[in-house]
Amino acid sequence: MSTSGTKENRSDDTRKAAGEGFAFKALLIGGAGLLLTLLGLLVGDSPRVGLGTLIGLTFWLSIGLGMWFLIMLFHLFDAGWSTVVRRPMEHATTIFPWIGAVFFVLLFFSLFASVDDGIWKWMNEDNTVIVAGETATVEEDVLYHHKSAYLNNAFFFLRTLLYFGIFIGVATILRSASFRQDGDGDGAWTTVCRKWSAAGIILGGLAATFASLDWIMSLEFHWFSTIFGVWFFSGAMRAALAATVIVCLLLVYVGSFRGVFKQSHLYEIGRVSLAFTIFWAYIAFSQYFLIWNANIPEVTYWYVNREYGNWWWVGLALLFCHFFVPFLFLLFYQNKIRPGRMLFISIWILAFHLLDLYFNILPAKHAESGWPYYSFGVSFWDVTAFVGIGGICVWAFVKSYLSQKPIPIRDPRILESLNHHE
Amino acid sequence: MSQEKKYGLIAEFETPGAVMHAAEKVRDEGFKHWDVITPFPVHGMDQAMGLNRSRVPLFTLVGGAIGFFGGMLMIWYMNAYDYPIVVGGKPMFSPMYAFPVSYELTILLAAFGTIIGMFLLNRLPMHYHPAMKHEAVARASDDRFYIIIESTDPRFEVKTATTMLKEIGGQNVTQLED
Structure with a gap:
């Protein structure tokens, strides 16, 4: 007994050491990527690098936010099947403070950038905007003056602080309650989580909606869409579910989820993933359809810009590859229960979620020459920002993962989740 | 016996x-x-x-497909072929405005397909x-x-x-x- 005990401890220790080594590598890569991106902001085409950084930030943040929403939904609905997959999601919410830190660097850069170098045009009164087809400054833009009570630097800064306060605050409460339940097994933690989820789902819904309006929609502040926040939410949920599949299958591969994460869990995630694929299409189409139908130049220009040049193909790729392919793929039962197939479609969805963010963010800025605005393309600085932020997120996840039990072993619903059956 | x-x-x-x-x-x-x-x-x-797994989803898929293409065809026939009317300067037919109705018909006929398929495969009603x-x-x-x-x-x-x-x-x- 005792020998087998030490043997197990030793393999646990080596596993932990391997995990720490991996986390350290991720941190190094992440730090290097972020430093390079900062260099790019200073020496490169700074608005383009800034937009690329925003794409990377929103990509990784959307995964964390989606998982945070899922955690709260699981608590609110007292879900039984999901207890096992909730734990990796809890680790994933540790990325919020780091995302916030990087975001504020970008925000300060944009606040203090010289004319036309920041990414949010309205932040500097001397920045160039197009008003009724004519080049003008923000100062001369009557539309900006009507929106300036909301869109001004101080209020934007405070709101961003508030959003991250809500994300980090509620996620930390939910996470630490769940971790502490591992120790004392007190069922009261579940009640704590449920109460905070009830508040968090409303606060989080509002925060994520306004965050997407502020950070993404206000890039083109003439344009408005009331469904924009829901678009961001639906994309975040899809990305989170896809990332959950990848993380859980990796944990099966590493060993801690072997025999724990089963076909029935994969099937449930696949079904929710199918539902959110349809939901995303419903929202994305509704936005397009209402603007197409109303046909008002104030808002149609946003889509007209996105039919120009290679953005046309990006739009079609979103329609066919971000909706039709995953939709038809996930309709079939076998595709939802085979790990290889779910891994494939999850990577696919994440890739096109990234493209969706490009589509919404990149054409916002007027390029200096030739094109009216940035064409679709992946720049070197996009990659450094994506890998940099990703590296930090992976490091934060692994660090939290190594410090806790792989599953919430004393959650009241853990047996139900372990024995979950289709 | x-x-x-x-x-x-x-x-x-x-x-x-x-x-x-x-x-x-x-x-x-x-x-x-x-x-x-x-x-x-x-x-x-x-x-x-x-x-084996139930064959009901097949009925659902067929029902949904009939609903979607039937809806598109119906709107094309009514608005662009049989009695063309210009509404708001829009094209006579576009999948854009035909989509919501076709989508609803997809859901409706997919549900019908599911119910009919379930009845047929279970040989219902069986008194x-x-x-x-x-x-x-x-x-x-x-x-x-x-x-x-x-x-x-x-x-x-x-x-x-x-x-x-x-x-x-x-x-x-x-x-x-x-």
């Missing part, structure tokens, strides 16, 4: 485990026309009986089943589990089937009147 045609054999089991293992053996014997009656869903019974004549079968909604092997099964032969049902733990093996 009377000469009239029998529906098949019925055997009683006391626990879900017993009926599941018995079902596995019936499956391995190669029987095709047989069924298990339980008071509640028993997880894993589909595999134990060797059942009579020979098992209803069996006195003990009322307990199948309480605390007993049953296996029925139908006489239409190509491998069915009263004597061997009775012996087999007894061997795999079946009690009160009796014949069912049709």
Whole structure:
């Protein structure tokens, strides 16, 4: 007994050491990527690098936010099947403070950038905007003056602080309650989580909606869409579910989820993933359809810009590859229960979620020459920002993962989740 | 024994485990026309009986496809072909504005397809089943589990089937009147 005990401890220790080594590598890569991106902001085409950084930030943040929403939904609905997959999601919410830190660097850069170098045009009164087809400054833009009570630097800064306060605050409460339940097994933690989820789902819904309006929609502040926040939410949920599949299958591969994460869990995630694929299409189409139908130049220009040049193909790729392919793929039962197939479609969805963010963010800025605005393309600085932020997120996840039990072993619903059956 | 045609054999089991293992053996014997009656869903019974996945989704897909393309065709026919009207300077036909209606029709006919497929595949409505004549079968909604092997099964032969049902733990093996 005792020998087998030490043997197990030793393999646990080596596993932990391997995990720490991996986390350290991720941190190094992440730090290097972020430093390079900062260099790019200073020496490169700074608005383009800034937009690329925003794409990377929103990509990784959307995964964390989606998982945070899922955690709260699981608590609110007292879900039984999901207890096992909730734990990796809890680790994933540790990325919020780091995302916030990087975001504020970008925000300060944009606040203090010289004319036309920041990414949010309205932040500097001397920045160039197009008003009724004519080049003008923000100062001369009557539309900006009507929106300036909301869109001004101080209020934007405070709101961003508030959003991250809500994300980090509620996620930390939910996470630490769940971790502490591992120790004392007190069922009261579940009640704590449920109460905070009830508040968090409303606060989080509002925060994520306004965050997407502020950070993404206000890039083109003439344009408005009331469904924009829901678009961001639906994309975040899809990305989170896809990332959950990848993380859980990796944990099966590493060993801690072997025999724990089963076909029935994969099937449930696949079904929710199918539902959110349809939901995303419903929202994305509704936005397009209402603007197409109303046909008002104030808002149609946003889509007209996105039919120009290679953005046309990006739009079609979103329609066919971000909706039709995953939709038809996930309709079939076998595709939802085979790990290889779910891994494939999850990577696919994440890739096109990234493209969706490009589509919404990149054409916002007027390029200096030739094109009216940035064409679709992946720049070197996009990659450094994506890998940099990703590296930090992976490091934060692994660090939290190594410090806790792989599953919430004393959650009241853990047996139900372990024995979950289709 | 009377000469009239029998529906098949019925055997009683006391626990879900017993009926599941018995079902596995019936499956391995190669029987095709047989069924298990339980008071509640028993997880894993589909595999134990060797059942494939339901074919209802196929009906759903066909219903949905008819709804979607039927909706598009209907709107094209009405607005662009039979009685063209310009509305708000929009094209006579565009999948854009036809989409919401086609989408709703997709959902509606997919639901119809599901219901119809479920009825057809379950051969519903079925107002009579020979098992209803069996006195003990009322307990199948309480605390007993049953296996029925139908006489239409190509491998069915009263004597061997009775012996087999007894061997795999079946009690009160009796014949069912049709």
